[in-house]
Amino acid sequence: MSDFVYPPVIALAKTLFRVLDLRITIDGAEHIPRQGGAVLASNHISYLDFIFAGLGANPAKRKVRFMAKQEIFADRIAGPLMRGMHHIPVDRDNGLASYKAALAALKGGEVVGVFPEATISQSFTVKEIKSGAARMAASTDTPLIPMALWGTQRLWTKGRKRELTKRHVPISILIGEPFQPTRRDKQDVVAAELHSRMSALLDRAQQEYPDKPAGPDDEWWVPAHLGGSAPTPESLAGSEDEID
Template identity: 70%
Template sequence: MAEIVYPPVIALAKTMFRVLDMRIRVEGAEHVPNEGAAVLASNHVSYLDFIFCGLGAQPANRLVRFMAKKEVFDNAVAGPLMRGMHHIPVDRRAGEAAYDQALAALRSGEVIGVFPEATISRSFTVKEIKSGAARMAAAAGAPLIPMAVWGTQRMWTKGRPRALGTRHLPITILIGEPLHPTAEQDPNEVTAELRTRMAALLDEAQRGYPETPAPDQTWWQPAHLGGSAPTPEEAAALDDR
């Protein structure tokens, strides 16, 4: 398919990274295949995560087609960009259409990006995840690659003001070894293993992060590491509201 929009958007993003002098660490990029289908499954802590997850596939020269909620495509500014980059809209009331579109893209050799938690995690831990990524990978015979991003929540996350101009910000992107689910495997078991791997990568990213929050900025650190972010139980209650 014609790539008119995606390359300029990537170039603009990389320019902004340089202008802001962001300290971006990518590890495990070798797990993203140079060709053929793959499903990237990442945790979700920021509205900007898709930008950085896509960056993790850049060493392999791959463009990632992300599954994102339909409301983003309805936005007057973001919508044309999302469609131009051939991302996939997800209508939560009719999710099978998005699943079928993503599966067709995988079968044509594309890389699909998924946030299986479905929403941003306010606790900055990995929530329970959906089985769609495992089912897609198995149906397409594609590797299922766990990822974790950390640091992006400091720029823009749920319930916090944007800080898009933050300079010198460390961002960590970790990519783990792929799973290779098959149609014979229970997708729930594969999903449980995927969540375990995502959580391990996120914990590694958090514990190895080169900065600790200032006393008035502990909101961006998870509670189990001494921060003031909501616990998973508190976050679930907030989501229910």
């Protein structure tokens, strides 16, 4: 697959990261295969997650093809970039076409990026996840790789003002060991296993995170169970159904 757009986009992103002095840590990059298909499943806490999740595969010299909502591809600026990077549009009215496109990419040896929660988690915990990532991995006999991001919500998340020029923010990217679902596995069991692995990675990222809130007004980006003022999962039940 030709990539004329992806490399300069990566180079530009890295330049911006250096200018902003973002303190990016990648742990577990050895779990990304150097070749062959794989499904990369990450938590979702920011509108910028696809950038940092993709960065996590960079040490393995892999480019991730993300599944993203169709509306982004319709944007006059983002659309050409998304298509140029061979990301996969997700049309909520024609999900089967998106699924087939992802399967074709996996069979072609690509790494496909998925946010199995489907929406941004405003509680900054791992929400209930969809079964699509597991089904894709099982159908193509490719590994399923859990990932956790932390710190990205401080730059731009749902319900908060964008702070894209915020400097010195630590960003943690943790990649877990891959596992291999099969067609014989029950989807709910595999989804539970993926949820467990993503949650464990996220817990570690939160516990090891080098920054603390600057004061009460800055506690919004910390989950309630760690003493922050982010809403609890229970308080958000039923209100996060819209795809972000």
